[in-house]
Amino acid sequence: xxxxxxxxxxxxxxxxxxxxxxxxxxxxxxxxxxxxxxxxxxxxxxxxxxxxxxxxxxxxxxxxxxxxxxxxxxxxxxxxxxxxxxxxxxxxxxxxxxxxxxxxxxxxxxxxxxxxxxxxxxxxxxxxxxxxxxxxxxxxxxxxxxxxxxxxxxxxxxxxxxxxxxxxxxxxxxx
Numbered sequence: 001x002x003x004x005x006x007x008x009x010x011x012x013x014x015x016x017x018x019x020x021x022x023x024x025x026x027x028x029x030x031x032x033x034x035x036x037x038x039x040x041x042x043x044x045x046x047x048x049x050x051x052x053x054x055x056x057x058x059x060x061x062x063x064x065x066x067x068x069x070x071x072x073x074x075x076x077x078x079x080x081x082x083x084x085x086x087x088x089x090x091x092x093x094x095x096x097x098x099x100x101x102x103x104x105x106x107x108x109x110x111x112x113x114x115x116x117x118x119x120x121x122x123x124x125x126x127x128x129x130x131x132x133x134x135x136x137x138x139x140x141x142x143x144x145x146x147x148x149x150x151x152x153x154x155x156x157x158x159x160x161x162x163x164x165x166x167x168x169x170x171x172x173x174x175x
Contacts, residue, residue: 061146073113
């Protein structure tokens with residue numbers, strides 16, 4: 001009788017182990033969202049834009065050495081952007097490239113690459129930055145444009161010497 005009870009308990013333990021192991025792998029697979037495929041209408045719009053002069057110029061820029069350099073710099077910080085983690089930056093210039101229309105920003109070096117660090121508003125605390133200042137930044141977004149030879153980081157948080165000097169204010173409309 002004892003052997004039957006032990007055999008049943010052992011089989012129950014083994015089966016529950018398989019159930020929990022399978023459950024864990026399903027959660028891991030479910031956490032990674034798959035990109036939603038484009039609809040036919042979206043695909044047509046994309047193809048039409050690719051044939052416009054602006055689309056052709058953008059594709060040429062992407063294939064150029066300048067475009068590849070911008071994409072390579074973006075790739076170096078992609079994990080920090082995705083995870084919204086701290087990046088150490090060194091301010092290299094207090095002014096943006098000539099002709100830029102990005103609002104307030106500075107040039108900064110992150111992971112050995114130069115970036116445009118732009119802010120949505122004009123915070124007075126950031127006016128105190130100097131060249132060679134080391135700051136900690138966080139962001140959810142990095143973008144690029146053929147007009148600029150550098151990727152553009154949208155600054156959402158900045159800290160210098162352990163003191164928060166900028167924190168993006170939440171939107172007033174709640175979104």
